[in-house]
Amino acid sequence: MEETLLKTALKIFEEKNLSLLVYNGRSIFESKDSGLKPVIELYQSFDNLEGNLVIDKMVGKVAASFLLKLKPEHIHAKVISEQALKLLNEYGQSFSYDEKIPFVLGRDGKSMCPFEKLVLEMDDPEEITRVVLSKFTSL
Numbered sequence: 001m002e003e004t005l006l007k008t009a010l011k012i013f014e015e016k017n018l019s020l021l022v023y024n025g026r027s028i029f030e031s032k033d034s035g036l037k038p039v040i041e042l043y044q045s046f047d048n049l050e051g052n053l054v055i056d057k058m059v060g061k062v063a064a065s066f067l068l069k070l071k072p073e074h075i076h077a078k079v080i081s082e083q084a085l086k087l088l089n090e091y092g093q094s095f096s097y098d099e100k101i102p103f104v105l106g107r108d109g110k111s112m113c114p115f116e117k118l119v120l121e122m123d124d125p126e127e128i129t130r131v132v133l134s135k136f137t138s139l
Contacts, residue, residue: 005023010055012027013055016030017032018030018057019031019032019038019057020039020056022049022054023052024053028049039062039063039067042070043069046070049072050072053073054070054072054076055077055078056075057079058079058104059075059079059081059084060083064084065119065125065128066129068091069125076095076097077095077097078097078099079101085100115135118132119131119132
């Protein structure tokens with residue numbers, strides 16, 4: 001990943017106070033929503049993100065699975081979970097991050113995110129996205 005492209009994208013990400021940005025010299029997708037909504041919207045809007053950079057505020061195992069299926073050139077996480085880091089490494093995805101945490105917290109700020117807990121024992125991004133989408137759309 002070209003360093004100047006990442007720096008430019010990070011500047012846009014910060015200035016606009018985004019939670020998710022897809023960038024390739026211009027902004028392709030932007031969101032300020034929280035939780036999994038932005039990454040699921042992205043997944044439902046695009047088939048493939050080859051050649052694009054994705055910056056995400058929080059990358060847990062679930063978000064990592066959705067992003068892996070979209071095949072971006074590079075993923076930058078402001079915060080990444082240990083499970084997501086392991087998954088991205090396992091699939092050879094180019095990525096970077098600012099901060100690593102043990103796991104993504106739920107909205108209560110105390111316990112593990114319910115979606116992360118749901119996929120804890122899963123290792124296949126295909127299965128993870130299918131299970132999460134079925135639960136997410138039923139909410």
